[in-house]
Amino acid sequence: MSFLKKLRDRMFRSSDKIGEGLEALVAADAAPEAAAGESAVKPGLLGRIFGADEPRRLVDDAMLESLEDVLIGADMGVETATRVTANIAEGRFGKRVSTRELRAALADEITRIMQPVARPLPIYAQRPQVVLVVGVNGSGKTTTIGKLASQFKAAGKSVVIAAGDTFRAAAVEQLQVWGERAGVPVLTAPEGSDPASLAFDALTKAQADGADLLLIDTAGRLQNRADLMEELAKIVRVLRKKDPSAPHNTLLVLDATTGQNAVSQVEIFRKIADVTGLVMTKLDGTAKGGVLVSLADKFGLPIHAIGVGEQIDDLAPFDPEDFAKALVGQE
Numbered sequence: 001m002s003f004l005k006k007l008r009d010r011m012f013r014s015s016d017k018i019g020e021g022l023e024a025l026v027a028a029d030a031a032p033e034a035a036a037g038e039s040a041v042k043p044g045l046l047g048r049i050f051g052a053d054e055p056r057r058l059v060d061d062a063m064l065e066s067l068e069d070v071l072i073g074a075d076m077g078v079e080t081a082t083r084v085t086a087n088i089a090e091g092r093f094g095k096r097v098s099t100r101e102l103r104a105a106l107a108d109e110i111t112r113i114m115q116p117v118a119r120p121l122p123i124y125a126q127r128p129q130v131v132l133v134v135g136v137n138g139s140g141k142t143t144t145i146g147k148l149a150s151q152f153k154a155a156g157k158s159v160v161i162a163a164g165d166t167f168r169a170a171a172v173e174q175l176q177v178w179g180e181r182a183g184v185p186v187l188t189a190p191e192g193s194d195p196a197s198l199a200f201d202a203l204t205k206a207q208a209d210g211a212d213l214l215l216i217d218t219a220g221r222l223q224n225r226a227d228l229m230e231e232l233a234k235i236v237r238v239l240r241k242k243d244p245s246a247p248h249n250t251l252l253v254l255d256a257t258t259g260q261n262a263v264s265q266v267e268i269f270r271k272i273a274d275v276t277g278l279v280m281t282k283l284d285g286t287a288k289g290g291v292l293v294s295l296a297d298k299f300g301l302p303i304h305a306i307g308v309g310e311q312i313d314d315l316a317p318f319d320p321e322d323f324a325k326a327l328v329g330q331e
């Protein structure tokens, strides 16, 4: 099964939400033919064969307002929804469009917004490349590290994992399971011990082993932001004693089911860590997938990968066109 097909299947909640919204919007004031004096958007070849008589709605202020509401309802955020709506209006105002045409226009617009931020995790010549993984508890950090470790290992890279959330025994155990499965060493420390010291030991081991990649899990307790900030800063300070250029990436893992809350998580984590890229998980379980569009539009941070399930293969590089099509349910 191609990843696009899988993405479409898994993101059905988001695409249903937008798709049903668009259908309702067009049906609310649909006319099968353009009224006299109004120019219709000319359907393409396929449209002329299959869809020339599909219901259409006049693109006017009321329609655009409804479109904006559909996009806001899919967690795209007000600013992004307004911008996308304005761009859809361009060249279409006063014409009639079908749901199919709207979907295609939306997919194009979303692809355009996402294209500049779609960048795989950069791989540097530096060995080991140190990747610090941050994010709130439950966002999917541990799972993402496990999936990344497995995928890099399968691609022939040697990987070391540091289970830096030393306050959560369950997170450490979960990483050990992923590590065993992937054949990747997982460095742990006693519960409650200093994560910076673990990070130091892990970098020492990764350097001694000649590892390609060191993935460091971190705690995600935002309840005490000052403590977390100090903890992350200390990890970075200590890593730099061994490698002044570390960490080479700081990945922020976000849970799509939190919708617009992910926006404030980016704002907070950018203040407490030097976030270099995003991974969005759980796009399979939510109708709030539109939040990724607003993150791209608002922050311009690279989006490296998306998670659409709990298995190794369910983490994939971010492809803007596939994502846009899956989000709007375009065939």
Ligand SMILES: Nc1nc2c(ncn2[C@@H]2O[C@H](COP(=O)(O)OP(=O)(O)OP(=O)(O)O)[C@@H](O)[C@H]2O)c(=O)[nH]1
Binding pocket: 135, 136, 137, 138, 139, 140, 141, 142, 143, 144, 165, 168, 170, 171, 174, 219, 220, 281, 282, 283, 284, 285, 306, 307, 308, 309, 310, 314
């Ligand atoms: N459906 C789905 N579930 C996911 C995905 N990524 C992670 N999960 C699940 O989300 C839950 C939380 O993931 P963890 O990886 O434990 O999250 P964490 O950020 O490490 O959380 P803590 O260990 O609490 O710090 C787990 O049950 C994962 O299996 C995804 O892309 N899709």
